[in-house]
Amino acid sequence: MLIKEFYDVIVIGGGPAGTMSAKTVAENGIDVLLLERDREIGIPVRCAEGVAISAIDQFFPLEKRWIATEIYGTCLYSPDGNRAYISEKAIGRGLVLERRLFDSAIAEYAAKKGAKILTKANAIGLVKENGKICGVVFTLMNVKYKVRCNIVIGADGIESRVGRWAGLDTRLSLNNIESSAQYVLTDIDVDSHSCHFYFGNEIAPGGYAWIFPKGRNIANIGIGVSAERLHNNAKYYLDKFVQEKFPNASIIAFIAGAVPTSGTLPKITSDNVMLIGDAARQVNPVTGGGIASAIISGQIAGKIAAQSIKSNNCSNNFLNKYHKQWMKIRGNRLKILHKLKESFFTLTDKQFCEICRIANQVDEDKLNLFQLFKIAVKGNPKLLAELVKAYLT
Amino acid sequence: MYKINIELCDICCSCSAVCPTDAIFYTEFYAKIEQSKCIDCGKCAILCPVSAIETEEATSAN
Numbered sequence: 001m002l003i004k005e006f007y008d009v010i011v012i013g014g015g016p017a018g019t020m021s022a023k024t025v026a027e028n029g030i031d032v033l034l035l036e037r038d039r040e041i042g043i044p045v046r047c048a049e050g051v052a053i054s055a056i057d058q059f060f061p062l063e064k065r066w067i068a069t070e071i072y073g074t075c076l077y078s079p080d081g082n083r084a085y086i087s088e089k090a091i092g093r094g095l096v097l098e099r100r101l102f103d104s105a106i107a108e109y110a111a112k113k114g115a116k117i118l119t120k121a122n123a124i125g126l127v128k129e130n131g132k133i134c135g136v137v138f139t140l141m142n143v144k145y146k147v148r149c150n151i152v153i154g155a156d157g158i159e160s161r162v163g164r165w166a167g168l169d170t171r172l173s174l175n176n177i178e179s180s181a182q183y184v185l186t187d188i189d190v191d192s193h194s195c196h197f198y199f200g201n202e203i204a205p206g207g208y209a210w211i212f213p214k215g216r217n218i219a220n221i222g223i224g225v226s227a228e229r230l231h232n233n234a235k236y237y238l239d240k241f242v243q244e245k246f247p248n249a250s251i252i253a254f255i256a257g258a259v260p261t262s263g264t265l266p267k268i269t270s271d272n273v274m275l276i277g278d279a280a281r282q283v284n285p286v287t288g289g290g291i292a293s294a295i296i297s298g299q300i301a302g303k304i305a306a307q308s309i310k311s312n313n314c315s316n317n318f319l320n321k322y323h324k325q326w327m328k329i330r331g332n333r334l335k336i337l338h339k340l341k342e343s344f345f346t347l348t349d350k351q352f353c354e355i356c357r358i359a360n361q362v363d364e365d366k367l368n369l370f371q372l373f374k375i376a377v378k379g380n381p382k383l384l385a386e387l388v389k390a391y392l393t
Numbered sequence: 394m395y396k397i398n399i400e401l402c403d404i405c406c407s408c409s410a411v412c413p414t415d416a417i418f419y420t421e422f423y424a425k426i427e428q429s430k431c432i433d434c435g436k437c438a439i440l441c442p443v444s445a446i447e448t449e450e451a452t453s454a455n
Contacts, residue, residue, distance in 0.1 A: 037421050122421065170410070179442045235444075256407075258410065
């Protein structure tokens with residue numbers, strides 16, 4: 001396995017953000033190395049795997065091998081069991097991915113463009129000379145490597161250690177992180193083309209429970225709860241939910257994790273360093289969805305990194321163009337959603353029920369997330385104040 | 394004093410995102426709290442989805 005002493009760009013982390021950035025850097029003719037800590041790209045799958053088709057097909061042709069099922073509609077449930085239905089006519093068609101194969105496919109595209117990819121490569125620090133970041137230290141099968149580069153892209157997920165090594169504050173407070181757990185259950189009776197979300201303070205305080213079908217009577221069933229409001233751990237709430245809904249199902253996977261819900265960090269670049277995806281906290285704070293953001297930020301960061309190498313200027317000033325473009329394309333929207341999140345998830349069970357009741361009166365082809373917020377606002381003036389503030393600031 | 398019970402830990406590394414002192418170290422198969430850096434704030438234990446982070450007292454009581 002030939003590892004060169006120098007690459008223009010080193011990407012740390014082989015999720016969708018990392019692989020997308022490596023692909024973009026490589027297709028611009030720049031030398032790039034991607035380091036993945038796990039033994040295989042795509043595993044473990046710490047994800048509910050749902051995403052809008054529109055977020056994917058603008059970047060890649062859809063491939064059957066990494067699509068588990070298509071989603072035509074989404075059901076939202078209030079604590080009293082009432083249901084509001086959101087159809088694909090209102091929000092577009094969704095996909096449940098096979099993330100293991102999807103991530104691996106983006107890595108293949110990256111490799112095809114010339115990116116060098118290593119697995120079981122655990123980054124343990126950055127190389128600094130005279131205060132300047134100029135490489136990465138990693139271990140690979142018990143051997144320590146020190147490889148130099150001009151730009152380090154941190155795509156290392158929730159932990160976001162690369163950022164901290166580079167002096168960026170990536171820490172999250174407990175009110176900006178959702179503690180999560182998920183089972184993949186088999187032999188259950190679920191419709192293969194609808195997602196289900198369950199709200200309520202007993203079910204999932206400060207979050208929600210989800211069912212994402214994968215076809216063949218298999219589904220990802222998980223829960224996210226606000227770390228700030230926990231009385232028990234996420235697995236406790238998940239077990240309670242599964243016991244009630246699917247007492248006879250068999251478990252084929254269990255996974256724990258957490259989702260950053262702060263919105264984009266205030267600072268995601270510095271001299272020679274860029275953060276992307278979960279590492280930059282580029283996640284929809286209301287839904288917890290991060291795949292679409294990861295791909296967009298990976299592409300923007302990859303493009304700016306390539307331009308930066310070509311212009312021989314890897315200063316924060318140059319790399320910050322990525323931050324600006326990101327905010328314009330998606331970051332600002334996440335910022336608004338972050339402000340709404342706090343109010344949305346502090347609704348009482350009674351308010352949840354009321355919202356669901358009113359939502360049921362809306363034509364199902366017209367009900368979308370924004371409509372839902374409008375309804376929520378009617379029942380909760382505090383939410384309206386937040387909404388106004390969110391749009392004005 | 395907080396410790397990670399590796400039998401319960403899923404190595405999701407989420408705890409390190411809330412650690413104020415960057416005291417949590419992990420590899421593909423292993424995670425541990427560096428006691429010299431830990432300030433006993435307990436945020437990691439609150440966040441952990443499977444309650445794998447325990448105080449020394451609780452561990453010895455078991």
